[in-house]
Amino acid sequence: MRNVERYPVEGPNALWQVYRTVSRVKSVRNFVFIQLARYCPILPVKNWIYRRVLGMKVGRHTAFALMVMVDVFFPERISVGDNSIIGYNSTLLTHEYLIKEYRLGDIRIGSNVMIGANVTVLPGVTIGDGAVIAAGAVVHKDVAPGARVGGNPLRELGVTGNGLDEERN
Secondary structure (H helix, E strand, O other): OOOOEEEEOOOOOOHHHHHHOOOHHHHHHHHHHHHHHHHOOOHHHHHHHHHHHOOOEEOOOOEEOOOOEEOOOOHHHEEEOOOOEEOOOOEEOOEEEOOOEEEEOOEEEOOOOEEOOOOEEOOOOEEOOOOEEOOOOEEOOOEOOOEEEEOOOOEEEEEOOOOOOOOOO
16 A cells, blocks of 8 residues: 555645645746756766756666656655666656645655656655566555566566566466
């Protein structure tokens, strides 16, 4: 189960009221730097933006591929361990704005984690060390260390120690 904080709203939907929860200046600043990082081919520069400008916790030798989209409103709620890879065009969301409430939750990604291309990680999720997330997955619940998961809905594919094993049938 995801670990999220829930905040009810009255009146228009929660997304319409987003600037009651996060400032416009922070949103615009984050948007600009996230777009720079998305297109930046130099990993140390990209990680510097994530750490120093956006306040994320990013471990040593962690690689964010081209076009990764981190949460624009609350990127500081994302932490990634050492030597992990976040695949092309993946999305890391720490917020959900719904009709009658909004939710916030930290994303914790361990060390030596491999996240494939086009994965969406939802708020409040922890991904354990050594886990492998298949391309296109929607991570809506915690993933155990060493687990291999994929799909939507997310399901276990097997257990691996290094992310190099072939998929089990």
